[in-house]
């Protein structure tokens with residue numbers, strides 16, 4: 529296995545890890561989960577916020593069962609994604625699958641059901657020859673990168689650097705609630721504010737939390753979405769760890785957390801963006817790039833879910849979350865024909881891939897993958 533080398537999202541892809549959906553049977557609905565997915569959940573059903581969360585925080589977590597058919601269809605689609613990438617000549621690595629009936633995991637003062645390593649873009653950042661495990665904000669995802677440890681170990685043995693950002697304790701008081709508070713009303717949901725985090729003997733105050741998926745990688749430039757203090761601390765860590773080599777640009781509240789259903793780089797000079805306003809949120813030197821904006825999502829392109837039984841975790845813009853195999857070739861959800869047509873008009877080759885339940889499991893093709901080897905180097909795309 530060659531050393532890790534991945535600096536961007538668009539130069540020719542040689543090796544990739546594709547997440548695993550095996551045994552994704554439910555969501556553990558505690559304060560950390562509700563807060564992370566607040567934006568999508570709050571527009572949906574209001575009775576899920578506090579004080580239900582007070583009970584959850586006090587240890588009464590609720591498990592939310594995902595319908596077996598959806599979990600099976602997801603698994604089928606993820607396996608087909610892995611096969612498509614292999615068929616394109618990319619070396620595909622896989623995480624350990626979560627075993628059936630996995631025992632709960634625990635931290636100081638909390639317990640949670642583990643999630644499979646599916647959205648593997650979220651908890652790891654690959655920068656050149658370095659694997660950086662990022663500090664998770666959701667308790668049930670705390671040990672997710674351990675499922676990637678066999679792959680990371682092999683890269684480490686081949687010479688990659690392997691770093692872990694400081695791990696948060698994730699007590700109730702670890703979270704900065706300002707984003708959820710500030711946005712509760714604009715989302716129109718009658719969401720009850722999260723007002724009374726429960727004290728814990730392990731409190732350390734507001735902690736560092738940042739997902740790898742909050743970072744857009746462009747060679748020596750990194751664009752980091754920051755929406756509140758947990759993220760600010762994560763971005764500050766990146767600045768101190770990388771600042772002598774990288775330019776770390778912070779963008780303020782482009783999204784609640786992940787940046788990759790807002791903007792993705794398709795090639796130097798070209799972004800795929802959710803809307804025109806993204807340009808003005810980008811760091812100044814990147815505003816002169818071309819921003820391709822797909823047509824508004826077609827409601828008819830999504831399966832119909834039950835308002836009460838199915839938990840929708842992503843916005844309808846999730847299909848923007850494409851994966852580039854090189855500067856000309858893009859994996860696009862086969863249901864998202866408007867986007868596919870537009871990209872073809874722009875000169876891209878579109879590889880249609882099936883992904884039915886992207887609204888239920890929090891991610892598209894970019895989220896489900898972690899590119900470990902692309903041919904591109906530590907380029908300065910701004911000069």
Ligand SMILES: NC(=[NH2+])NCCC[C@H](N)C(=O)O
Nearest residue numbers: 741786789842843890891895
């Ligand atoms: N890396 C990821 N998991 N990205 C998915 C982001 C989804 C985004 N919150 C949306 O609703 O569109």
